[in-house]
Amino acid sequence: KAGVTQTPRYLIKTRGQQVTLSCSPISGHRSVSWYQQTPGQGLQFLFEYFSETQRNKGNFPGRFSGRQFSNSRSEMNVSTLELGDSALYLCASSPEGPSTGELFFGEGSRLTVL
Amino acid sequence: GENVEQHPSTLSVQEGDSAVIKCTYSDSASNYFPWYKQELGKRPQLIIDIRSNVGEKKDQRIAVTLNKTAKHFSLHITETQPEDSAVYFCAASNISGGSQGNLIFGKGTKLSVKP
Numbered sequence: 001k002a003g004v005t006q007t008p009r010y011l012i013k014t015r016g017q018q019v020t021l022s023c024s025p026i027s028g029h030r031s032v033s034w035y036q037q038t039p040g041q042g043l044q045f046l047f048e049y050f051s052e053t054q055r056n057k058g059n060f061p062g063r064f065s066g067r068q069f070s071n072s073r074s075e076m077n078v079s080t081l082e083l084g085d086s087a088l089y090l091c092a093s094s095p096e097g098p099s100t101g102e103l104f105f106g107e108g109s110r111l112t113v114l
Numbered sequence: 115g116e117n118v119e120q121h122p123s124t125l126s127v128q129e130g131d132s133a134v135i136k137c138t139y140s141d142s143a144s145n146y147f148p149w150y151k152q153e154l155g156k157r158p159q160l161i162i163d164i165r166s167n168v169g170e171k172k173d174q175r176i177a178v179t180l181n182k183t184a185k186h187f188s189l190h191i192t193e194t195q196p197e198d199s200a201v202y203f204c205a206a207s208n209i210s211g212g213s214q215g216n217l218i219f220g221k222g223t224k225l226s227v228k229p
Contacts, residue, residue: 043219
């Protein structure tokens with residue numbers, strides 16, 4: 001079984017631009033969660049999607065948004081980028097949701113905002 | 115919402131010694147507590163988890179204990195080895211309505227095992 005795939009792996013943007021990150025979950029997994037990882041803050045929860053619906057949302061501004069498609073693939077978008085958005089963005093999939101068992105993480109998309 | 119505090123942020127031990135990482139959570143409704151290990155440059159991976167209906171769980175050199183009354187849980191690693199060096203994250207899940215809970219992570223503990 002293929003693991004969780006995230007694209008792109010690395011990207012550099014400038015302030016004010018927007019970015020879209022993609023996550024393909026493990027086949028059969030319906031839940032996709034997104035996390036922002038920074039050195040001082042650990043893994044901060046962004047949102048979770050299940051069957052194309054956002055079930056939970058973390059404490060991030062509205063510039064951070066996401067969606068999930070019928071094939072469970074998910075995208076997250078960050079608009080009007082700020083320097084502080086530089087981070088590793090991790091997505092994780094699970095069959096039914098993060099509270100029911102193991103999360104399978106992708107390798108992440110490393111975003112640098114200049 | 116749920117808040118998870120993790121201590122210490124860094125921990126250095128000698129090979130063969132034990133390591134203990136502690137976490138506290140705020141939401142008494144949380145009932146699922148996993149631990150993830152992230153080696154340098156790699157993705158986080160689940161190493162052990164515990165649900166609130168048990169107080170302790172062991173898997174070889176790793177054990178997790180849970181005190182629901184005090185709302186804290188701990189990871190214990192015995193006979194540490196250099197390959198245990200990594201960042202460890204605790205997490206707590208706020209379950210509401212079955213599978214709909216989200217997972218909130220602590221800020222991580224960087225464990226260094228010196229040979």
